[in-house]
Amino acid sequence: MKFNETLKDITLYEAGKPIELVVREFGIDPKDVVKLASNENPLGTSPAVANVISEHASKAHLYPDDSMYALKDGLAKKFGISDSEVIIGAGSDQILEFIARSLLSPQDSVLMTKITFAMYEIYAKQMGAKIIRTPSYVHKADEFIEAYNKYKSKIIYLCIPNNPIGDCMTKAEALKVIDAVERDTLVVVDGAYMEYASFKDKACEITPQEILKYPNVIYLGTFSKAYGLGGMRVGYGIANEALIRQISKMRPPFNITSLSLAAAIAALREDEFIARSLALHAEQLIRYEEFAIKNSISFIPSYTNFITYLFDEPLNSTEITDALLKQGVIIRNLASYGLNAIRITIGTAKQNDRFFDSFLPLLKRL
Amino acid sequence: MKFNETLKDITLYEAGKPIELVVREFGIDPKDVVKLASNENPLGTSPAVANVISEHASKAHLYPDDSMYALKDGLAKKFGISDSEVIIGAGSDQILEFIARSLLSPQDSVLMTKITFAMYEIYAKQMGAKIIRTPSYVHKADEFIEAYNKYKSKIIYLCIPNNPIGDCMTKAEALKVIDAVERDTLVVVDGAYMEYASFKDKACEITPQEILKYPNVIYLGTFSKAYGLGGMRVGYGIANEALIRQISKMRPPFNITSLSLAAAIAALREDEFIARSLALHAEQLIRYEEFAIKNSISFIPSYTNFITYLFDEPLNSTEITDALLKQGVIIRNLASYGLNAIRITIGTAKQNDRFFDSFLPLLKRL
Numbered sequence A, B: 001m002k003f004n005e006t007l008k009d010i011t012l013y014e015a016g017k018p019i020e021l022v023v024r025e026f027g028i029d030p031k032d033v034v035k036l037a038s039n040e041n042p043l044g045t046s047p048a049v050a051n052v053i054s055e056h057a058s059k060a061h062l063y064p065d066d067s068m069y070a071l072k073d074g075l076a077k078k079f080g081i082s083d084s085e086v087i088i089g090a091g092s093d094q095i096l097e098f099i100a101r102s103l104l105s106p107q108d109s110v111l112m113t114k115i116t117f118a119m120y121e122i123y124a125k126q127m128g129a130k131i132i133r134t135p136s137y138v139h140k141a142d143e144f145i146e147a148y149n150k151y152k153s154k155i156i157y158l159c160i161p162n163n164p165i166g167d168c169m170t171k172a173e174a175l176k177v178i179d180a181v182e183r184d185t186l187v188v189v190d191g192a193y194m195e196y197a198s199f200k201d202k203a204c205e206i207t208p209q210e211i212l213k214y215p216n217v218i219y220l221g222t223f224s225k226a227y228g229l230g231g232m233r234v235g236y237g238i239a240n241e242a243l244i245r246q247i248s249k250m251r252p253p254f255n256i257t258s259l260s261l262a263a264a265i266a267a268l269r270e271d272e273f274i275a276r277s278l279a280l281h282a283e284q285l286i287r288y289e290e291f292a293i294k295n296s297i298s299f300i301p302s303y304t305n306f307i308t309y310l311f312d313e314p315l316n317s318t319e320i321t322d323a324l325l326k327q328g329v330i331i332r333n334l335a336s337y338g339l340n341a342i343r344i345t346i347g348t349a350k351q352n353d354r355f356f357d358s359f360l361p362l363l364k365r366l
Helices: A005-009 A019-026 A047-059 A069-079 A092-103 A118-126 A141-151 A171-180 A194-200 A241-248 A258-267 A271-294 A317-326 A349-365 B005-009 B019-026 B047-059 B069-079 B092-103 B118-126 B141-151 B171-180 B194-200 B241-248 B258-267 B271-294 B317-326 B349-365
Strands: A086-089 A109-112 A130-133 A155-159 A186-190 A217-222 A235-238 A298-300 A306-310 A341-345 B086-089 B109-112 B130-133 B155-159 B186-190 B217-222 B235-238 B298-300 B306-310 B341-345
Touching: A005 A118, A019 A317, A019 B069, A047 A258, A047 B047, A069 A086, A069 A235, A069 A258, A069 B019, A086 A092, A086 A241, A092 A118, A092 A155, A092 A186, A092 A217, A092 A235, A092 A241, A109 A118, A109 A141, A118 A130, A118 A155, A130 A141, A141 A155, A141 A171, A155 A171, A171 A186, A194 A271, A271 A298, A271 A306, A271 A349, A317 A341, A317 A349, B005 B118, B019 B317, B047 B258, B069 B086, B069 B235, B069 B258, B086 B092, B086 B241, B092 B118, B092 B155, B092 B186, B092 B217, B092 B235, B092 B241, B109 B118, B109 B141, B118 B130, B118 B155, B130 B141, B141 B155, B141 B171, B155 B171, B171 B186, B194 B271, B271 B298, B271 B306, B271 B349, B317 B341, B317 B349
Parallel strands: A109 A130, A109 A155, A155 A186, A186 A217, B109 B130, B109 B155, B155 B186, B186 B217
Antiparallel strands: A086 A235, A217 A235, A298 A306, A306 A341, B086 B235, B217 B235, B298 B306, B306 B341
């Protein structure tokens, strides 16, 4: 059977290893596994949201409200925008997919930093587009503008703050890029971790409302991180109505489960839970910075809910990740991104103790 | 902004109206709404499965196991196949999307009956492919073979039994089509409602295992209908490993929620619930046939969990659907398929009473 040419060049996303796999492969009791690999909220699902999910469990036979009226309305009120300016995706990932499929063809290129969220490349390659990367892995406006002027890319991805690195472009720098590009180029402001960045530094904060001033910019947000719903697959895109209408043509019906919709709607009321999550994170992040300094490990100052430790030989990120995995501590090896580095989700105090206790002997041994 | 050409020609799927909408628009109490529009299992979610969902609610922050090991293994054991022959989609819909995106380009055509599941056309059009339809809306092997010999379509969709019509091609007829096409044409055997058809008539039963004999055929099944999980969005595709490997390249990571995975795995143990669902359905379907005969309404003998009533003027499917909706009875108008017809999901005895009680006065009035 003759498959489309683009399939030949497709790379697959490497997901953080699930607890189930560690249980299966190493026979570790699930309760002894610490997963700091997928940037999930260590406080878990808010109890109020978990209750809403349970209340809806017996209605799992009913298809979701495909208009997603209540969730769009909740987001519109939260951000002071109109619900026609909102699109809902199965994670903000899926909105990246809609965007790529609406705009890209093999004649186009897309622009991103040297190391950033893998799905930008994957969806662009599915459409046969060429991938252009800035020389630096952190976001630098001048590098974006220079590359844009050369390649006139159809889509520019700004990951603010940047996953899996942790750096954050300021709003001023982001606007510099946005102002430098033509109106037929789409700029994606991916704010999946924005709650963490804006909590740390107001200079990084970009709101969906201010994005709406630009007809060629879309803001992406998610319920997977600070909102504690990584397993439910709900993200959102916010842009002017005309753009939303176009990319909505690629949205399949019922792309969000009934329970995901109910959970996301409930999560919008969880301001206290979010505040508590951000405070815990800020407090625990310092421990990772102090640990790194004390043990002479390079790290990238983080504006996200994870931190990236950079190694020099003989320290090897693959060996370290594997050794931790065998002890039931799951973190993310960044070797597939071309870095001798690991990414650790900032967990609860107890989870982080477990990481430090397992990691320190490995450092000493090598 | 210049969007891809294919967007111009895209039609959107018309979903069955959700209970929430009727509540919003007509101010009807949710418990007084009867939804017979989306072919959901009227027995609801199996209580055992609802319990599993509740038990997992507090883990909604954790990303799903993207290998979907346990669900694939459960399906493989159920059907006597290997788990490398299984792909999981957010509904079998999503597998239709992977197939279209892997195989189609604007040079290709796809072949289906005159009236069948709308997503075949929608996904094919997203890829710019041409839509070829057999003259009849029921599936006739000879019509498929004749059209195939003329157009050499890249994909043939056999909806067995056929939604939204209700007819069913026999296995012998389906195999006649499969045997008549070349090996570089993909035949999709969409068995979303297969449980109902094979319960009624063994001549309609096609198992995933026998499909595996053909390298160019894929079987699709779903948890949305007989399994009572329409809101959870879980479907599966079964085909030889090479084909599964190719279309998997279009699968985004985490395309199924954590709770959907847990629910589907639990649902595989629900043989008794499925048997009870099929028995209730068979018993209640007879009432719809008898009602139609008594009131001189044409209908299509159904092999699915719904029935299609065909009207002659002055009976008008749009007026009838709207009049029922205002009373809180949601059914599906087939006007958008070019038919003066309605599709009613076979409900519980009580739900069906409600339909007959609301529908009969409309018949008399006109």
